[in-house]
Amino acid sequence: MIALGLTAVEKEVMIAEYCQEHSIRKVFVLSPIRFRPLFELPCEVEYIEWAEIIMYKFFYRLLQEINNYTLLVINECLRIQDRNDLTYNCIRHFLNQTKNQFVFQYLPIIDSIDDFMILFDFDTRSKWKRDAFCGALLRECEIEIKRVNVSWREVRVETNAATTKTYAREKRRLIDDIRLRDPHTIPRNLYLISGKEKVKSIEIESQYVGRNNRFGLDNMRTYRDISGTGQYVVFELCHNFIDFIDFMSVSRQVEIPVMVSDLKVDQWYYDRYQAWGKRLVDAYSALQP
Amino acid sequence: MIVIKHGESDWSMPIQRYSRRLNVLEATRERMVFIFDSFEQIIVSISGGKDSTCMAHLALSEAQRRGRKIGLHFLDEEVVYESTVEQIEYLMGLFPENVAKIWLQIEFRLTNATSVEDGQLICWEAGKHKLWMRPKKPYAIQHRMWSEESQTVRNKNKGFGFYDVIENFERCYNGAAFLVGLRAAGESPNRWRAVVKNPVHIADRDVYWGTKKDKNYSLYPIYDWNFHDVWKYVYDEGLRYSKVYDWQFRKGYSINQMRVSSLIHERAFKSICDLPEFEPKTYNRLCKRIKGIALVQETGKSAKLFACRKLPKNYRSWIAFRDFLIQTHPDQERVHLFVERYQRHLTNEYVARQQCRQLLLNDYENNLPIDNKPDPREALIQYYDEVL
Numbered sequence: 001m002i003a004l005g006l007t008a009v010e011k012e013v014m015i016a017e018y019c020q021e022h023s024i025r026k027v028f029v030l031s032p033i034r035f036r037p038l039f040e041l042p043c044e045v046e047y048i049e050w051a052e053i054i055m056y057k058f059f060y061r062l063l064q065e066i067n068n069y070t071l072l073v074i075n076e077c078l079r080i081q082d083r084n085d086l087t088y089n090c091i092r093h094f095l096n097q098t099k100n101q102f103v104f105q106y107l108p109i110i111d112s113i114d115d116f117m118i119l120f121d122f123d124t125r126s127k128w129k130r131d132a133f134c135g136a137l138l139r140e141c142e143i144e145i146k147r148v149n150v151s152w153r154e155v156r157v158e159t160n161a162a163t164t165k166t167y168a169r170e171k172r173r174l175i176d177d178i179r180l181r182d183p184h185t186i187p188r189n190l191y192l193i194s195g196k197e198k199v200k201s202i203e204i205e206s207q208y209v210g211r212n213n214r215f216g217l218d219n220m221r222t223y224r225d226i227s228g229t230g231q232y233v234v235f236e237l238c239h240n241f242i243d244f245i246d247f248m249s250v251s252r253q254v255e256i257p258v259m260v261s262d263l264k265v266d267q268w269y270y271d272r273y274q275a276w277g278k279r280l281v282d283a284y285s286a287l288q289p
Numbered sequence: 290m291i292v293i294k295h296g297e298s299d300w301s302m303p304i305q306r307y308s309r310r311l312n313v314l315e316a317t318r319e320r321m322v323f324i325f326d327s328f329e330q331i332i333v334s335i336s337g338g339k340d341s342t343c344m345a346h347l348a349l350s351e352a353q354r355r356g357r358k359i360g361l362h363f364l365d366e367e368v369v370y371e372s373t374v375e376q377i378e379y380l381m382g383l384f385p386e387n388v389a390k391i392w393l394q395i396e397f398r399l400t401n402a403t404s405v406e407d408g409q410l411i412c413w414e415a416g417k418h419k420l421w422m423r424p425k426k427p428y429a430i431q432h433r434m435w436s437e438e439s440q441t442v443r444n445k446n447k448g449f450g451f452y453d454v455i456e457n458f459e460r461c462y463n464g465a466a467f468l469v470g471l472r473a474a475g476e477s478p479n480r481w482r483a484v485v486k487n488p489v490h491i492a493d494r495d496v497y498w499g500t501k502k503d504k505n506y507s508l509y510p511i512y513d514w515n516f517h518d519v520w521k522y523v524y525d526e527g528l529r530y531s532k533v534y535d536w537q538f539r540k541g542y543s544i545n546q547m548r549v550s551s552l553i554h555e556r557a558f559k560s561i562c563d564l565p566e567f568e569p570k571t572y573n574r575l576c577k578r579i580k581g582i583a584l585v586q587e588t589g590k591s592a593k594l595f596a597c598r599k600l601p602k603n604y605r606s607w608i609a610f611r612d613f614l615i616q617t618h619p620d621q622e623r624v625h626l627f628v629e630r631y632q633r634h635l636t637n638e639y640v641a642r643q644q645c646r647q648l649l650l651n652d653y654e655n656n657l658p659i660d661n662k663p664d665p666r667e668a669l670i671q672y673y674d675e676v677l
Contacts, residue, residue, distance in 0.1 A: 054543045054544060055541050055543065056537070056541070056542060056543075056544065056547065057538060057539075057541060059544065060517075060538075086543065086545060090544070093515075093517060171674075171677060175670060175674050179605065180600055180606065180607070183666050183670045183673060184669075186670070186673040187673060187677055190677055264676070265677050
């Protein structure tokens with residue numbers, strides 16, 4: 001079964017009930033360490049970290065130990081868009097060992113609806129691993145969806161002519177001197193310029209989240225630091241969607257105010273996330289027609 | 290374990306069907322029966338790895354059941370793990386009455402990725418027996434089984450290499466089945482396609498797990514096995530396997546890194562990094578045998594050297610680094626091979642980085658083929674220039 005958008009408590013209740021009904025003796029939880037829920041269950045629980053899944057010392061032991069008396073929980077494991085990734089392959093092998101399984105994920109996609117097929121493969125023993133997403137296939141798996149409705153609010157920040165000039169100069173410099181550097185450093189570095197302007201508009205009573213705390217502010221947290229629920233104003237958006245998804249999964253924030261300056265890079269990031277939000281809505285519509 | 294079956298469809302390609310009737314082991318046993326029914330001469334190629342161990346055991350079991358003798362063929366590259374040699378001895382001694390030992394210890398050339406000065410190793414080179422990794426086996430085939438005139442060489446620049454030995458060796462037989470422990474399931478879709486694309490016709494049957502080579506057939510009876518099928522078989526049958534796997538397991542190697550192959554070619558040289566820990570004596574002998582081993586042991590996994598992921602800081606671009614490597618290449622006899630090949634390539638950083646890798650690994654045979662296409666970074670930079 002694939003369950004989307006559940007909280008840790010809801011997951012625990014679901015697992016506990018299942019364990020009782022199916023005489024489960026041991027639960028294996030495969031989860032990135034950041035999302036590792038500490039379940040209190042009547043039976044033994046073992047947690048395997050995302051990076052450990054591919055290691056032989058876990059792989060073979062798990063193949064041996066997972067059977068119809070064990071429950072396998074795949075928790076927040078949609079982390080890479082490559083459907084044939086080695087970690088996913090290992091998980092699929094584990095899933096072949098038992099019919100008792102739960103696939104928990106906060107959001108159904110990373111970037112596109114095809115990402116959902118990774119979860120779908122988990123639940124269907126990879127029978128349709130070669131197929132792209134298709135609504136007709138959904139009847140082959142059981143999905144429980146708690147929809148996450150993301151809404152964006154633009155917090156406008158005005159810049160001055162000098163900043164616009166600096167921005168144009170910096171953009172030229174970055175492109176001309178790019179040499180062998182990763183091209184994604186261009187928007188990332190331009191975002192730093194707008195950060196210098198946005199920091200002037202920070203309000204003391206609000207909590208902010210940014211890529212780093214380069215300004216040393218007490219009310220600014222980094223995406224990596226956030227470990228519990230809360231409400232934050234997004235000082236700057238992540239370049240990779242997966243980092244933002246991690247933030248959403250941990251903070252459970254769905255109404256997202258974003259600081260957007262009048263520099264082009266800010267608007268580009270904001271539009272990019274709006275488009276992503278639209279793809280997320282479309283994904284839910286495709287999953288729950 | 291699920292076996293994949295092939296059947297006819299409207300498409301030119303075969304389709305795979307999943308059948309609950311058989312698992313891969315049962316299917317392979319059926320394949321073995323078919324092979325033994327169809328061929329007089331059967332030769333199993335073994336490498337000392339887990340796959341060929343399983344295949345050899347399956348073939349030998351069938352041979353024993355029928356009271357027949359089959360050939361176990363090992364092409365000894367000299368620079369292999371000691372554990373590999375032990376594994377070959379084990380397999381050859383498993384059913385002695387059913388085995389014809391075909392242990393080839395003949396002179397041939399092997400690419401040495403560890404040194405550009407010593408770009409090739411001549412395995413079992415005459416006159417250098419004091420340097421050999423180990424003495425030859427008394428029962429090994431120590432001289433070529435074919436005449437000098439009939440001998441073929443694929444690549445004259447390289448000389449008589451590994452695949453030339455295989456080719457010439459196979460040509461000594463007529464109507465034989467060469468069993469190879471190649472697995473295509475779960476690892477490489479390209480390999481899978483290559484295996485099943487052209488079925489061969491044997492005994493009124495289309496066989497999707499083999500290819501025809503001149504008068505002989507190469508067959509892959511365990512082509513649909515996954516790696517855990519292999520390990521389950523090893524466990525169930527209580528087979529011995531190369532100790533290298535245990536060492537790699539303890540070191541936490543990931544599944545796709547666990548390989549037991551030659552120690553020095555361009556795809557396997559990284560195994561030298563852990564060799565002193567696994568087999569110190571083999572490492573010691575290897576250092577004396579070939580140049581460049583100690584350097585690879587220290588830097589084999591470094592992003593700046595052999596992996597060629599980071600540009601050394603003295604160079605502004607991969608193109609400049611490539612030109613430097615060509616200008617200073619120590620093997621002037623072979624450098625023209627690289628130059629001629631690169632003249633046909635595009636000039637951009639993406640391609641140049643791959644060319645540097647070939648030069649550093651002395652890959653004059655083009656075993657690490659170059660993806661010759663426009664640099665994907667350029668389109669992205671242009672996009673950012675427009676939108677930001």
